[in-house]
Amino acid sequence: xxxxxxxxxxxxxxxxxxxxxxxxxxxxxxxxxxxxxxxxxxxxxxxxxxxxxxxxxxxxxxxxxxxxxxxxxxxxxxxxxxxxxxxxxxxxxxxxxxxxxxxxxxxxxxxxxxxxxxxxxxxxxxxxxxxxxxxxxxxxxxxxxxxxxxxxxxxxxxxxxxxxxxxxxxxxxxxxxxxxxxxxxxxxxxxxxxxxxxxxxxxxxxxxxxxxxxxxxxx
Numbered sequence: 001x002x003x004x005x006x007x008x009x010x011x012x013x014x015x016x017x018x019x020x021x022x023x024x025x026x027x028x029x030x031x032x033x034x035x036x037x038x039x040x041x042x043x044x045x046x047x048x049x050x051x052x053x054x055x056x057x058x059x060x061x062x063x064x065x066x067x068x069x070x071x072x073x074x075x076x077x078x079x080x081x082x083x084x085x086x087x088x089x090x091x092x093x094x095x096x097x098x099x100x101x102x103x104x105x106x107x108x109x110x111x112x113x114x115x116x117x118x119x120x121x122x123x124x125x126x127x128x129x130x131x132x133x134x135x136x137x138x139x140x141x142x143x144x145x146x147x148x149x150x151x152x153x154x155x156x157x158x159x160x161x162x163x164x165x166x167x168x169x170x171x172x173x174x175x176x177x178x179x180x181x182x183x184x185x186x187x188x189x190x191x192x193x194x195x196x197x198x199x200x201x202x203x204x205x206x207x208x209x210x211x212x213x214x215x216x217x218x219x
Contacts, residue, residue, distance in 0.1 A: 027063030
């Protein structure tokens with residue numbers, strides 16, 4: 001997939017999933033699958049979901065844009081219910097994330113491995129504009145070291161979510177956050193949580209393999 005370059009686009013515009021240039025961006029449809037139950041981190045989770053269906057979101061449409069400094073993804077998928085701030089523990093917020101291998105070859109299905117981390121940019125419907133960065137180096141190792149660098153915005157309308165997740169191409173710090181460059185090729189994957197189905201943590205839909213992402217050069 002190509003992340004098109006849009007010169008001078010302000011971050012506020014990139015975060016608007018209804019902005020006209022998003023509809024002109026080249027994208028791709030990703031088929032999603034439920035994460036393997038055998039790879040859930042605890043027996044409690046595995047037992048709780050052994051007889052339940054999860055991975056309710058089966059596909060997502062993805063497109064990407066950058067302005068030379070910030071990379072933004074728009075994720076679109078069907079969802080009959082808008083779950084932003086559930087009042088009890090029978091449902092959870094809808095959520096989505098875009099993940100990157102920080103180290104080439106980092107395994108996606110196990111959320112990275114020791115010495116081969118992945119970095120995810122994460123949106124939750126109950127904290128719509130405050131994204132977060134997740135780092136993981138294997139099953140059960142996910143942590144959230146940053147709540148300030150990822151910006152998000154989601155709109156639910158007529159049974160569909162349109163969600164934008166954005167971050168600066170390059171950021172400072174000691175954490176293994178992915179660093180991106182216009183004109184380069186990286187890899188990405190997507191995950192979606194259906195809150196009305198009780199999905200959270202490792203219980204989700206995901207694109208099974210890494211997909212190529214080319215950041216258009218500055219032209």
